[in-house]
Amino acid sequence: MSTTNESSPLPFLEGRAHLGLGSWHLGQGRRDWDTEMQALIAGVQLGLSVIDTAEMYGDGLSEELIGDALRQLPPGSGQPFLVSKVLPHNASRRGVVRAFEASRQRLGVRCIDLYLLHWRGSTPLAETVAAFEELKAEGKIRHWGVSNFDTDDMQELWRIPQGRNCVVNQVLYNVQSRGIEYDLLPWCREHGVGVMAYCPLGHSDLIGDPLLAEIGDRHGVGGTAVALAWAMRSGQVIAIPESGSAEHIHDNAAALSLKLDADDLARIDAASPPPRRKQPLDIL
Numbered sequence: 001m002s003t004t005n006e007s008s009p010l011p012f013l014e015g016r017a018h019l020g021l022g023s024w025h026l027g028q029g030r031r032d033w034d035t036e037m038q039a040l041i042a043g044v045q046l047g048l049s050v051i052d053t054a055e056m057y058g059d060g061l062s063e064e065l066i067g068d069a070l071r072q073l074p075p076g077s078g079q080p081f082l083v084s085k086v087l088p089h090n091a092s093r094r095g096v097v098r099a100f101e102a103s104r105q106r107l108g109v110r111c112i113d114l115y116l117l118h119w120r121g122s123t124p125l126a127e128t129v130a131a132f133e134e135l136k137a138e139g140k141i142r143h144w145g146v147s148n149f150d151t152d153d154m155q156e157l158w159r160i161p162q163g164r165n166c167v168v169n170q171v172l173y174n175v176q177s178r179g180i181e182y183d184l185l186p187w188c189r190e191h192g193v194g195v196m197a198y199c200p201l202g203h204s205d206l207i208g209d210p211l212l213a214e215i216g217d218r219h220g221v222g223g224t225a226v227a228l229a230w231a232m233r234s235g236q237v238i239a240i241p242e243s244g245s246a247e248h249i250h251d252n253a254a255a256l257s258l259k260l261d262a263d264d265l266a267r268i269d270a271a272s273p274p275p276r277r278k279q280p281l282d283i284l
């Protein structure tokens with residue numbers, strides 16, 4: 001596997017880095033609003049321009065925080081690539097349009113770059129895809145994708161009209177959860193679907209991990225940069241770590257120029273072996 005994280009072979013990203021910014025817990029009082037907003041701005045300025053959010057996060061508060069950050073971005077900061085998600089219970093043809101409009105308003109934008117189905121619910125996939133295609137035809141979203149889809153879900157999506165227009169599957173992936181390497185990651189690579197890795201820091205379980213810290217010491221970076229560079233090493237994966245701290249985001253951004261060598265990868269494999277058989281998709 002290549003260990004270069006600087007360029008993007010995923011055309012929809014238009015050359016942006018494969019490292020973005022998550023936002024599940026942002027805008028909800030863990031830190032004050034301005035601190036988290038400035039952290040997002042700092043991240044975009046460091047080149048972490050894919051911002052991931054969802055109508056679900058803080059019931060819209062995360063999208064509002066991101067909207068404030070976008071309005072305060074200094075000129076020349078680059079154009080962030082916005083990702084948001086519709087909840088399964090809003091995934092009907094009309095529900096998608098309503099949910100999209102509310103997200104768009106909270107974000108304060110005309111167009112959302114990438115709109116995802118957060119996870120599968122009872123609405124037929126074909127209906128959600130039709131709604132996504134309608135938003136795309138109207139120029140309201142640029143691309144659409146899915147989240148928490150296992151290989152059989154992707155195969156089903158590929159069988160429905162326009163299902164092959166999906167550009168991303170956002171799933172849980174980190175050094176302690178490698179099940180997707182067995183079948184889903186190869187399937188997505190073969191079918192030109194980008195994989196967005198959520199919980200790339202194990203939802204904070206990997207913070208302070210001794211092996212990652214030791215590998216990081218060798219490269220003059222922290223363990224979180226190692227975890228992120230590892231997640232992005234195939235060139236097919238976009239990692240979206242969350243942080244409300246500009247300092248932590250700065251540490252994470254070191255992953256952009258970190259090249260893990262064969263010895264680093266072997267040590268991680270020894271501690272967390274790649275899957276040898278199909279595993280159910282991990283979901284948080």
Ligand SMILES: NC(=O)c1ccc[n+]([C@@H]2O[C@H](COP(=O)([O-])OP(=O)(O)OC[C@H]3O[C@@H](n4cnc5c(N)ncnc54)[C@H](OP(=O)(O)O)[C@@H]3O)[C@@H](O)[C@H]2O)c1
Nearest residue numbers: 022023024147198199200201202203204241242243244248
């Ligand atoms: N599609 C889905 O179903 C789904 C599910 C889960 C998550 N997501 C997306 O993926 C994003 C990331 O996942 P996640 O938030 O669950 O977990 P994560 O990114 O693996 O971990 C986030 C945690 O790591 C801490 N952290 C980040 N950088 C750090 C650093 N350099 N040093 C120390 N601590 C650091 C953060 O705290 P600080 O704020 O203190 O830095 C936060 O507690 C979410 O925010 C969301 O956008 C999607």
